[in-house]
Amino acid sequence: MQVSVILHILGAVGCAAGAIWVAQRPVAKRSDRLPTIVALVLTGVWSGIVAAFGSFAEITSLAETWRNMAWLLVIYRLFANDGRDRSMVAVRPVVLALGFVECLQPVLVFLSREYAVTADLTAMFLQTSAMFRILLSIGALVLLHNLYVGASRSTRDVIRWSAAGIAGFWAFELNFYVVAYLGQQPSAEFAAMRGLMVAIMAxxxxAGASNGLAGRKLQASRTVAFQTLSLLVIGGYLIAMFGTAQLFSLWDGNIGRIAQVGFIVAAATVALLWLPSQRLRAHLRVTALKHLFQHRYDYREEWLRFTRTIGHAEEDVATLQQRVGKAMADITDSPAALLFLPGEDGRFEEGANWNWLHDAAGVETLPSELTAKLERENFVVELDRVRSANRADEMSEFVPVWLTGDERCWVVVPLLHFDRLVAVLVLARPPLARSLDWEDFDLLKIVARQLASYLAEHEGQQALMESAQFDDFNRRMAFVMHDIKNLASQLSLLARNAETHAENPEFRKDMLVTLRSSADKLNGMLARLGRYGSQSTVDLQPVDMVELGQRLSQRFSGEHPVSMTRLDPCTVLADQEGLEQALVHLVQNAIDTSTSEMPVYIDVSADGLNGRIDVVDTGDGMDAEFVRNRLFKPFVSSKTDGFGIGAFEAREMIRGMGGRVDVQSRPGLGTRFTIELPLAEAARFIAAQDNQEVA
Structure with a gap:
């Protein structure tokens, strides 16, 4: 009795909560929403009356009639979601007939109270009432069946949960009244469970009336399903084992006990050998996927595992090629994989393997006929079909004998990128081999294209790295050629002057100095050749910018007028050889762009932190677009015979010293190149401050 009260109170609370939930979530175009609220309220009232007055009181029967009439109205309004309450002429008469049957219940209650003077008449009224309720339950279930089967796909998504809840309610009611009819009185246990049923039904x-779960399907986790199936197998095995042992225990005497102990030992031994079997686990997995799920693969989990494998290098899959093999093998539960990549002669040979143990003969290359057909048709080859003697396969003539002769080889998958065969994967036979279906083929081809793109990108990156190395070498050689060009110009000028002044002792003395300087510059260029493009640091020393500017002025004075305009004391921290070489480039460029009567000016100044030297010309100048986008680009020059690397080389050398190069230029007005470097005293002071902070 107490259990019935508790369960019906629970039912009343559940119905009240359901009604409040639906009322707070209005959904447009749901004609069954308001009837559902009313039905839940009346069902909650009925459940409360049962808890207060019992299951068989007259007021309980009357409340049940109102409850059932409300649920009939809900069913009728569910038909209205797609207009079938008007188009199906049979719906309304059936609902009216069922309502009429339910309206007979108060009549039976009245007659039972007035005329049930004997036990036989009371039983007759009870059976008649149960029979009417059976008819009502069957009619409601028939209506629900027609409602769901005849609905469109979109309408099914809307009414699925409501129909499921009402169907469960009427199915329980049908069983309750069938038992009451056959037993000539209601079952007290069944009557108590009705409260729990309405709580569950709510x-x-x-959820259905608020449309919160419309269109959703309950789908079990594949991992949970597999583990549950495994537990069921283990549980069934244990039940069978101990059940059989109990049967043996019924034998008399020592024979029964010996048989019981012997059977338990044998069963435990079989379990230890059988349950950990990888083949058994594979069989259970295939069985679960085949019978419990619409698709073989959990694509979300497959994609997450795929990205983890490709993106994270581990000890046994350190290279990308190994990870490609493992990523594909994991999909089909293959224990190993072979990856074939194109060699220098175009034939596909083994490029990597994952868990594949070779025999003494090793692995041969794939024939060009096979790779050409795989590239044309993107065909996944099942080697078991090729091996089958009683079946003719179109790939039989292309697959080599060594591939079909190795029973480990199971599937051949081509990896295509933009219709070009990038690689070929051979997957090992899984513990539970099976024939591939359309879902396997589709997934393998999709993953193969993704893996092919990774391999193609990796190949492109390797090519870019090699190209960058060649570019670095070519750039170094271009720098050397540029410097040699300048030295050749100086030596040519020296040779021309020697024809006129060869007998002059002072000229011969200057010629020897120039030749020695040229030789030193050539040696310096050879030393710098190893530094271009590298990350090696230069040795910075104090350099007097005024002295350097005067030396440059004297060096070029015989070729072109070069003047010093300002000589502020300025000692910077720099690589003297590199700084001089950069200034030579800038001064030479200024001379090349100026006419013979236009001087080039060198200006040396300091601002307390940085020293600067300006090289100014009044030549043709450059426009803003050229300065911004092309001046410091290698191999871009405004001169017809220039290499286009002087300004670039000068900027890179100054940057290596911790300085900067700025340019101001206007077409027709000239150009100003400014080099800024930290003053030696300022650099030492900053270094000392940093050392104190570290200490």
């Missing part, structure tokens, strides 16, 4: 009804 959940899908509330």
């Amino acid at each position: 959940v899908p009804l509330a």
Whole structure:
């Protein structure tokens, strides 16, 4: 009795909560929403009356009639979601007939109270009432069947949960009244469970009427399904084992005990050998996927595992090629994989393997006929079909004998990128081999294209790295050629002057100095050749910018007028050889762009932190677009015979010293190149401050 009260109170609370839930979530175009609220309220009232007055009181029967009439109205309004309450002429008469049957219940209650003077008449009224309720339950279930089967796909998504909740309710009611009819009186246990049933029913009804779960399907986790199936197998095995042992225990005497102990030992031994079997686990997995799920693969999990494998290098899959093999093998539960990549002669040979143990003969290359057909048709080859003697396969003439002769080889998958065969994967036979179906083929081809793109990108990156190395070498050689060009110009000028002044002792003395300087510059260029493009640091020393500017002025004075305009004391921290070489480039460029009567000016100044030297010309100048986008680009020059690397080389050398190069230029007005470097005293002071902070 107490259990019935508790369960019906629970039912009343559940219905009240369901009604409040639906009322707070209005959904447009749901004609069954308001009837569902009313039905849940009346069902909650009925459940409360049962808890207060019992299951068989007259007021309980009257409340049940109102409850059932409300649920009939809900069913009728569910037909209205797609207009079938008007188009199906049979719906309304059936609902009216069922309502009429339910309206006979108060009549039976009245007659039972007035005329049931004997036990036989009371039993007759009870059976008649149960029979009417059986008819009502069957009619409601028939209506629900027609409602769901005849609905469109979109309408099914809307009414699925409501129909499921009401169907469960009427199915329970049908069983309750069938038992009451056959037993000539209601079952007290069944009557108590009705409260729990309406509480459970309120959940899908509330979700369905609020449309919160419309279109959703319950789908079990594949991992949970597999583990549950494994537990069921183990549980069934244990039940069978101990059940059989109990049967043996019924034998008399020592024979029964010996048989019981012997059977338990044998069963435990079989379990230890059988349950950990990888083949058994594979069989259970295939069985679960085949019978419990619409698709063989959990694509979300497959994609997450795929990205983890490709993106994270581990000890046994350090290279990208190994990870490619493992990523594909994991999909089909293959224990190993071979990856074939194109060699220098175009034939596909083994490029990597994952868990594949070779025999003494090793692995041969794939024939060009096979790779050409795989590239044309993107065909996944099942080697078991090729091996089958009683079946003719179109790939039989292309697959080599060594591939079909190795029973480990199971599937051949081509990896295509933009219709070009990038690689070929051979997957090992899984513990539970099977024939591939359309879902396997589709997934393998999709993953193969993704893996092919990774391999193609990796190949492109390797090519870019090699190209960058060649570019670095070519740039170094271009720098050397540029410097040699300048030295050749100086030596040519020296040779021309020697024809006129060869007998002059002072000229011969200057010629020797120039030749020695040229030789030193050539040696310096050879030393710098190893530094271009590298990350090696230069040795910075104090350099007097005024002295350097005067030396440059004297050096070029015989070729072109070069003047010093300002000589502020300025000692910077720099690589003297590199700084001089950069200034030579800038001064030479200024001379090349100026006419013979236009001087080039060198200006040396300091601002307390940085020293600067300006090289100014009044030549043709450059426009802003050229300065911004092309001046410091290698191999871009405004001169017809220039290499286009002087300004670039000068900027890179100054940057290596911690300085900067700025340019101001206007077409027709000239150009100003400014080099800024930290003053030696300022650099030492900053270094000392940093050392104190570290200490």
